[in-house]
Amino acid sequence: MYQQQWRKQVLESKSKLLVTSVKKLYRRGAWRNIRRIIHKTHAPDIGLLLEELDRAEAASIFQMIDTTETKAEVLSYVDSKIQRELLEKLDAVESKKLVSLMDSDDAADLLGGLPKDLSEQILSSMHKEDSEEVADLMRYPEDSAGGLMSTDYLAMDQSLSVEEAIKEIQAQEEESLISFYIYVVDEDENLVGVLSLKALILSKPTDRLRDIMTRELITVGLETDQEEVARIVEHYDFLSLPVVNDDMALEGIITVDDVIDVIREESAEDLKAFARVGGEDESFLGQFRGRFPWVLFSYFGGICAFILVSSLGKKWIDSSFLNLAAFVPLLLALGSVISGQVSVAHLTQHEDTNFDSEFFKAFLKDLGLAGIFTLLFCLVNYWIFNNVFETGKIAISVSLILGVQILFASTLGSFVPTILKKMKLDPAIASGPLITVIVDLVGLLLLFQWGM
Amino acid sequence: MYQQQWRKQVLESKSKLLVTSVKKLYRRGAWRNIRRIIHKTHAPDIGLLLEELDRAEAASIFQMIDTTETKAEVLSYVDSKIQRELLEKLDAVESKKLVSLMDSDDAADLLGGLPKDLSEQILSSMHKEDSEEVADLMRYPEDSAGGLMSTDYLAMDQSLSVEEAIKEIQAQEEESLISFYIYVVDEDENLVGVLSLKALILSKPTDRLRDIMTRELITVGLETDQEEVARIVEHYDFLSLPVVNDDMALEGIITVDDVIDVIREESAEDLKAFARVGGEDESFLGQFRGRFPWVLFSYFGGICAFILVSSLGKKWIDSSFLNLAAFVPLLLALGSVISGQVSVAHLTQHEDTNFDSEFFKAFLKDLGLAGIFTLLFCLVNYWIFNNVFETGKIAISVSLILGVQILFASTLGSFVPTILKKMKLDPAIASGPLITVIVDLVGLLLLFQWGM
Structure with a gap:
């Protein structure tokens, strides 16, 4: 874990360079240049940058991000103190829009870290469907599968044909949907199979999902401990893992990037315990x-x-x-x-x-x-x-x-x-x-x- | 890490049940039932099972696996001692076939763990292209990006249209290709962009890859330390990371499941060091x-x-x-x-x-x-x-x-x-x-x- 810190630090030196140059340009008021840099920078790196700047700098750099989608993504990479500072400077309409665009698990984490009145204000102004999803997620303990999962997934009926499935994917409006797997459900919305995008492309347009999906499913329950989740994802080399309730209805999915965070957290805890x-x-x-x-x-x-x-x-x-x-x-x-x-x-x-x-x-x-x-x-x-x-x-x-x-x-x-x-x-x-x-x-x- | 071990152990109790029932059926000579169980069991779990059985049991259970593809997959999940024991019981033709079907990084690890004469015998009987790839991989230090990468990836020319790209994917014979991203190369085989399968499906059939790909690439070199690789994958939430040589020619990719292994290894090392x-x-x-x-x-x-x-x-x-x-x-x-x-x-x-x-x-x-x-x-x-x-x-x-x-x-x-x-x-x-x-x-x- 921390051994890496004294080894060759490509990543760190890259982000240091970013911070120094943006600070210099900021002092000179060279907004055009900053905009150009921000435009070329990946969201996680903009997140790192914001964490290194002071309040005022961070707020104005955040406003220079081109699209609301990127803003939402950046917001999910900064810690909760900075999330709060950035959101407090925005009006209700823009905050609402940002939160709606975030992955539901990140949105729930963000709202959980805000003062109660601010988070309720944002929730109440969101679309009912979105806000219910996020409010649901906030109910589960942080270290359970329910607290870790996202409700952004692709679920399709098993009676669809491959052609119809591809059309449905193309019609999805939310770009952020995690979509390497398609979860296949029956008429009662219960999970019955899983299918990779690759398998979809390899199948004939007239095939039914029920005939090409994998039926041997590995799932976890809402209350499964996050460390058990990590072990399962690791053992089976999954990219995501479906979370179901007692009736096998699909409640959400846990993605491998969240699992990596769990493993890191765990190992830091072990070392500290020792x-x-x-x-x-x-x-x-x-x-x-x-x-x-x-x-x-x-x-x-x-x-x-x-x-x-x-x-x-x-x-x-x-x-x-x-x-x-x-x-x-x-x-x-x-x-x-x-x-x-x-x-x-x-x-x-x-x-x-x-x-x-x-x-x-x-x-x-x-x-x-x-x-x-x-x-x-x-x-x-x-x-x-x-x-x-x-x-x-x-x-x-x-x-x-x-x-x-x-x-x-x-x-x-x-x-x-x-x-x-x-x-x-x-x-x-x-x-x-x-x-x-x-x-x-x-x-x-x-x-x-x-x-x- | 080891905290999980005393928590609820769904995974462990599941595999214990598998081991006990297979052992019981084995003693009774109920081959049909064992075959049925093995058929329904995921490859990583068959791997766990083989590690719990004795030599003779493991060898005969391994033979009951339906397809050579599944055998190859199972082989990549057991440790090198058992790999050796299983391979020694097979003839040259079958070993060769198994190794060719494995992901190239797993094959390189396997051959690296075999006695020199056996590994050379297998390498020499493989297709020249396959064996050169694997022999190349065996040259890199285990803890470098080169030692971690696989040469199974999808690379396509930037001048292809979306329609042609989908056709090419459908024509791929190797099912094991990791294919959530398509790596886009220019006429000199140098990496110029990356594209997700999702983006491919969402684009018009006549679009050229060069116009829809992402050009902001994050890559690592062959000699990059594995812990730096882990940090990058973690920071950007990647599912895989391209490895390039000094001329930006694509040499291989590192997938997130290998990164998880690196993180586990690291944290055990830290604790032991402490x-x-x-x-x-x-x-x-x-x-x-x-x-x-x-x-x-x-x-x-x-x-x-x-x-x-x-x-x-x-x-x-x-x-x-x-x-x-x-x-x-x-x-x-x-x-x-x-x-x-x-x-x-x-x-x-x-x-x-x-x-x-x-x-x-x-x-x-x-x-x-x-x-x-x-x-x-x-x-x-x-x-x-x-x-x-x-x-x-x-x-x-x-x-x-x-x-x-x-x-x-x-x-x-x-x-x-x-x-x-x-x-x-x-x-x-x-x-x-x-x-x-x-x-x-x-x-x-x-x-x-x-x-x-």
Whole structure:
């Protein structure tokens, strides 16, 4: 996943070039040139561009897109914050038109991210059929087949002939219909078969769909988990997968591009889980909530280790040194959990290989989190060691050292992956062991040099 | 990725049912019934079935597949060991026919996995054109666009009319051609545009391809890294991506199903890298080679920590207890690296939620590896502590405790993820912290109870 980030980055350098040149032209007011560039640029790249510009720039560049169709497509590629900003600048008529032109699954995602009054206003002004479809989609949980599916598909009656089917395709007004497969239904609108466009072209004009379609169907239900959906699409190499209700009536289709997003999401989740970073939310509070439980868990593990070592060690020695020794596991555990969290956050969230402003913003955010952990655990630790374990004066020193360790682990967790990327080493492989060893040694040095 | 494994497993239970019923019918010699089942089963599922049967069963079931086309498709879904076993039972004529019918990228992968004499024999008996294509593909590195691409694509001259293009599609003999896009070339066979089947159907019969094709092409070179390929397909939501040489001549296409495999592979690699499990090779020796460097690295980190703590601590105390305390970081580091390696190996390689024979096979393999590490590090550690650090009698006890710690960490790393799965907890999230805390506490107990 993030290994790609330090490899040859054709895609990234291409989009950087786009951003720089558009910004330059924007400052010069060279609207004609910008229009020409936008016209030649693919919708996903315009999406990337808008995400890099500031509000005002993005809004006026968005207006320079030629057609409403392209605008709708671009809108489906930007994140929900920018979708909201762009839509708020448009009047009701234009927003409505844009949303109607989007794929129904993208439209549902977009409306789900808008303030309630704005989304209701748009929904109420849309064609009844469209708005009902989208409102339906918004009801399903995001990680179910229902939440993932689109209602834009080609369904045809099994009694049609090939010639009639081709005529019907040619008559479709919506260009966005995903149409590599035709889903074949019976008179009750229940799914009975599937047919590729290729098979259609290869058949005689007079053939009936029911005679040329594939009847061995693989389908999923509305409530099927998105990871099960991903496994099925992957296992059968499908380009899309039909979603049916309990009566086998076709409700929607899931396309392979959405499945790729699910697989990416999943694997980022796994890595974060392994690094004990919980939560999707990348806000400061969200990150705090995701990381805190694991830091706390490690702290209590360390406290157990302290109790164990200090009581067993009493047989051998009876000095403050025993308390220092018993504190080692706690110090190492907190250093390792914090540095792991920060380095994985850097690896998964930040693509850059440079110490640029984006890097320092992320670094300061992590350091801010570490600051809060430091304050919290310094105080709690001092209280526990002073009042519960009654360790005397070392309660102050070990608590301060613990705080320094947390701040140092966070700093190293930020810098080491980027330094390794600059050295063309794989940060995923080398970060963990390297950071752990350095953090451990520095923590031990602090503890045994200044602990007493 | 592996989170799915403990969720609702429609796919897995379906294929288990298939395996059990076919095995039962096989024992009864009910060939007719097996044939009927095989006829109704999708090729990827037959592939799964063959992987679960023993050699003889698999070979005779493979022969019951109706058509050579389906046989070729099934062959592309099984792993290379089974491909070899199945092909070795066939005569040259049939093997040749099967390989010719496979997609060229799958055929190249298959031949690459066969013994050299067998693959050359098959290649030499194939049509010259086919065999040259496949031999070409075998030259590119597996993780480059060239190694990933297939040479089965539709390319047409830009001067053709829509009517002529449709006729040409209908005349294609190879059913397997991937044909959602038509790649449009000029008179020098250079790629100049792309066209979807849908666009073809929507155009007038007399339109020329050059007038209706999309000219804004996104292409990759033969040597482009597979992860860059994955990013591009993902970014633009493509179903396939053309691969061109330096002169823009079309060399092949990469399809989205291969891209999904790349993404899966990548994310497993990232997770393994994070858990310090190197290497793709799942053999005993391969796993040893992948894991050993990280265990060794941790050991040396621990030795540094020992030197640091024992020299700093001399100021405060002068007894064997100092050596025990200084040994703590080494003991914890080795426990954590070993348990992490084993638990991630279990999470990524074993789908089962039960303590079945597959689980115990994996458990014993990991324990065998741990046994070798134990032997190695016990001896090395004893030698270092006895001869270099001259710690006296505790050299024996700490080395033995280190060995017990390694074996215990490996055992816990095997059992805890599966226990968590049985308890319906997410093993990815809970394994790491839980195992670390238990292994740490047990190691410390051993060390301070019996270390002197």
